[in-house]
Amino acid sequence: MKKKIITAIVIIGILIAIAFVLNNNKKENQAKIDVVAETNASVAVKTDTIQTKKIDLDFMANGSFEPIQELNMSAEKSGKIIKVLAKEGDVVRVGQTLAIMRGDAINVNAQASEAAYLNAKTDYSRFENAFKTGGVTKQQLDQAKVALSNADASYRQAKINIGDTYIKAPISGVINKRHIEPGSIVSAAPATNLFEIVNVSKLKLTVNVNESQVASLKTGTKTTISASVFQDKSFDGIITFIAAKADGSLNFPVDIEVANNANNEIKAGMYGTALFKSAQQVQTLKVAPRMAFVGSVSSNQVFTIVNGKAKLTTVTAGRIFGDNVEILSGLENGDIVITTGQINIQDGDKVEVIK
Numbered sequence: 001m002k003k004k005i006i007t008a009i010v011i012i013g014i015l016i017a018i019a020f021v022l023n024n025n026k027k028e029n030q031a032k033i034d035v036v037a038e039t040n041a042s043v044a045v046k047t048d049t050i051q052t053k054k055i056d057l058d059f060m061a062n063g064s065f066e067p068i069q070e071l072n073m074s075a076e077k078s079g080k081i082i083k084v085l086a087k088e089g090d091v092v093r094v095g096q097t098l099a100i101m102r103g104d105a106i107n108v109n110a111q112a113s114e115a116a117y118l119n120a121k122t123d124y125s126r127f128e129n130a131f132k133t134g135g136v137t138k139q140q141l142d143q144a145k146v147a148l149s150n151a152d153a154s155y156r157q158a159k160i161n162i163g164d165t166y167i168k169a170p171i172s173g174v175i176n177k178r179h180i181e182p183g184s185i186v187s188a189a190p191a192t193n194l195f196e197i198v199n200v201s202k203l204k205l206t207v208n209v210n211e212s213q214v215a216s217l218k219t220g221t222k223t224t225i226s227a228s229v230f231q232d233k234s235f236d237g238i239i240t241f242i243a244a245k246a247d248g249s250l251n252f253p254v255d256i257e258v259a260n261n262a263n264n265e266i267k268a269g270m271y272g273t274a275l276f277k278s279a280q281q282v283q284t285l286k287v288a289p290r291m292a293f294v295g296s297v298s299s300n301q302v303f304t305i306v307n308g309k310a311k312l313t314t315v316t317a318g319r320i321f322g323d324n325v326e327i328l329s330g331l332e333n334g335d336i337v338i339t340t341g342q343i344n345i346q347d348g349d350k351v352e353v354i355k
Contacts, residue, residue: 042352045341047305048289050331055285055321057278061207067268069171069199074191077164081184088178092169098195099180103165110158120151173199198268203258205272208251212319216278217242217254225258228271237274287324292337297325303338305351310338312347
């Protein structure tokens, strides 16, 4: 009996000891959890400081070159091609014959139309003389005149049809693609593609600029153009068009006409860069990093840090210069703005600045 009492006491003591240890472990784990929770309560962010900088007002914009003229020639008449006088890569001038279509039937019709015209002309001359002597009536003379007019129109159309058998270049340029061969049958409906002609003696470079940049541009202004594949060469350009309305991304398309060199080294489809120079090349401005803006610059909102907490601040943004944005109001020099981590924070959240 005594042994049973001792055993029970020992077991109770062991259980008390286990409970004590578990309780201590629980307190230690809770303390660790509290520390982690305290640490995780702060969102890690990176920051930058608002300051006044000297900003280069010159800016560049990229785009791709397009031919000043581009035309896909289609057949105007149906028939059979008997000769092709131009191949891909040939330089052609406006009015040059590129291909000849079979015109036997057209020539026969033209001869018949010519004969009918000459006959109508003779009849009208005879009726006119007879009318002077009273041999025919005024109505008969008028009918002869109408017949002559109709015959003349038919003859003119026949000559046009003969001309259409000679397929001529409507613009000057280079044959970029040829779709026909001798023996090809072409039709006017649906129209058969004949040639693709591009004129690259001049090119058009289309670039997009933002609202702060477009305000300083004018049509007729000269610019310097560079092509991505010719780093050591520059080309003269002139602004020919500035969009009156922004596109969906709030940018304004600007067209620049570029004179190619004698060898036409710039090809349509190449990438190019336009340099826009400002009359006042350097200006001292208060700027913020572009990355500081919540969403985009157009939101006019940034997070500043005040007493270790994020504060959503409304600002007035001005011009954009690369990675910097002009600040017109809402921030002062020395203010700390958050540049990364904005997606994870809300107004009033604690933040921890990391390097």
